[in-house]
C-alpha cells in the first residue's frame with residue numbers, strides 16, 4: 120500500500136509537471152536599456168529567445184538582461200537573435216555571454232559598413248561555431264511559437280503571411296530616403312502564438328518599412344508592435360507600414376532622450392527634400408491611429424514632455440543617470456488574452472488579441 124501511494128504520488132508530480140509545462144504563458148519582457156533594444160521572449164514550453172542585447176556601457180545592460188533572465192527562471196538562453204551590428208543592440212552581448220550560457224546565435228550575415236566592422240568581429244568571436252545566418256522566410260526555433268524571419272540583409276519575404284494582402288494606405292504615402300545601410304539589413308521577425316502576434320523589426324527605416332508593406336502588405340496585422348527605431352517616427356513608422364499592420368498595442372523601447380520625441384535630421388522627405396525636419400510629436404502620430412488601444416513606453420520622452428502616454432504605462436521616469444531600468448512585460452495566454460505589466464509600479468492591463 121505504501122509503495123502504491125509513493126507511486127501514485129510520483130504520478131501526480133509527473134502529471135502536474137506536464138500540465139504546468141503546457142499551461143505556461145508566452146512571456147515577452149522589454150528590458151530597459153536606455154533606448155537600445157533587448158527583448159526577451161520565453162515561450163510556453165520554457166524555451167527562450169533574446170532579441171538584441173543593449174549597450175556595452177560598464178556592463179549595465181548585460182546586468183539588467185541577466186537579472187530578467189533570473190526573474191524568468193532561465194538557466195540559459197536558447198537563442199540569441201541580433202537584429203544588426205549597432206552598439207545599442209549588440210554592445211551588451213560579450214558581457215552577457217559570460218553571465219549565462221547562450222546556445223545559438225542568429226544574425227543577418229557579414230555584410231557591414233566599415234564603421235560597424237569591429238562590432239561584427241567581436242560578435243563573431245562570441246558566437247563562434249554556434250552561429251546561423253538568417254534569410255527572410257526562415258523560422259527561428261522557439262517551441263510552441265512560430266518565429267518567422269520577415270526581413271534580413273535587405274531582403275524580405277516575398278509572399279504575404281496570413282492576413283496580408285493589398286495595402287491601400289500605400290497610395291500617395293510619403294516616402295523618405297533610406298537611413299544608414301545597416302538600418303535596412305535588419306533581421307525582422309514576426310512571432311505568432313494562436314491569435315496573438317508580436318512584430319519586432321528593430322531599427323528598420325522608413326524606406327524599408329515601405330518595401331515590406333507596399334504595394335502588398337506582407338506582414339498582416341499585429342497584436343503588439345515594438346515601435347521601429349525606438350519610436351523615432353521621423354525615420355520610421357511610415358504611415359503605409361502602420362496602415363498595414365494596424366497594431367493593437369504599441370511598446371516603445373525609447374530612452375529618456377532617444378527614439379520617441381527625437382528628431383532625425385537625416386530623415387528627409389523624398390517629395391520635399393529641402394525641408395528640414397521640424398518637431399514631429401511622434402507620440403501623437405501613433406496615439407491617434409485608429410485601432411491602437413494603448414501605447415507603453417520604456418521611458419518618459421523628456422525632450423518632448425507634452426507628448427507621452429499615461430504615466431502608469433511608462434516604466435522609467437528619470438534621466439539615464441538615475442534610472443533603475445524597470446522592464447515592461449507581456450504575458451500571453453493561449454486563448455489570446457494578454458496582460459501587460461509595468462515593472463516600476465506593477466500597473467497592469469489585460470487585452471484580448473483581435
Ligand SMILES: [Zn+2]
Pocket residue numbers: 154155156205207208322348349
Ligand atoms: Zn537601435
